[in-house]
Amino acid sequence: MISRKDIRPFAEAIYSTISKSALRQFARDTKFVQRKGKLKPEDFLVLCSLSADSVSDESLHELCGTLSLQSKTSLSKQALDSRFNDNATAFLKEIFFQLLSKQDWFxxxxxxxxxxxxxxxxxxxxxxxxxxxxxxxxxxxxxxxxxxxxxxxxxxxxxxxxxxxxxxxxxxxxxxxxxxxxxxxxxxxxxxxxxxxxxxxxxxxxxxxxxIPTNTKLWLWDTHRGWLPVDPMQDAENISPGETVDYGFIRVVITHEPA
Known part of the structure; x- marks a missing residue:
């Protein structure tokens, strides 16, 4: 789970582009919010987009715990489950397209x-x-x-x-x-x-x-010995941290590439 401290900069970036008042209006326009309740639209947005690695993989119990931790909102599993509906989809889509249309700000x-x-x-x-x-x-x-x-x-x-x-x-x-x-x-x-x-x-x-995949072979041209195999992993063992190796022109050979 992402910590509340880690989420804050991302949430503030969203609110600097779409104000909370505008975000709540979008929630009303899409009928995600039809009457005043415990769950604020901005908290639902953060829950679905920032709080969890994958909302679909977490149980309602875990999502309710995340919601309580992040926004101090106490909601039952049944109440949260009822909010995942077509109106919620419309609300999240609207916020995505609003952010997409304002990407020139970034x-x-x-x-x-x-x-x-x-x-x-x-x-x-x-x-x-x-x-x-x-x-x-x-x-x-x-x-x-x-x-x-x-x-x-x-x-x-x-x-x-x-x-x-x-x-x-x-x-x-x-x-x-x-x-x-x-x-x-x-x-x-x-x-x-x-x-x-x-x-x-x-x-x-x-x-x-x-x-590069493991089935790739690298070859370096030597004017005296012709094409010689290169092993970057082995060469990396002989250099110091931060040091780089420039091979120049190399030949790349893939022994097998799936269709």
């Missing part, structure tokens, strides 16, 4: 001497759905995966898409290839690794930072 200072024109961070989140939603196949029943790409300098979302829960991250990387520009830097985790995708990023004059 502009980071731009260094004129920066190495890259854009830093593109791509990641995905997955969660289960009710079993009757069979159009979205998950790893265990029904599930959905949301892909999101964020640009660091301007604080803008570049890409968002919804897929079934088993959709490949590698294939999702193909969706953003048309928007690549020279001097972009792409940051992604190992799930997006694809030799073909990295070639296309390089062809566009962009750069990337990625871990």
């Amino acid at each position: 502009v980071a200072p731009i260094d004129e001497n920066r190495m890259f024109s854009r830093i593109r961070i791509m990641d995905a989140t997955s969660f289960q759905l009710p079993d009757h939603l069979t159009n979205y196949l998950g790893t265990n029943g029904s599930g959905v995966k949301v892909q999101l790409e964020y640009e660091w300098y301007q604080g803008r979302f570049l890409h968002t898409s919804v897929h079934h829960g088993k959709a490949s991250d590698r294939k999702a990387a193909l969706d953003v290839e048309p928007s690549l520009r020279p001097e972009d830097l792409c940051l992604r985790d190992l799930g997006y690794y694809s030799a073909e995708n990295l070639k296309k990023i390089d062809k566009q004059g962009a750069s990337y930072i990625s871990r």
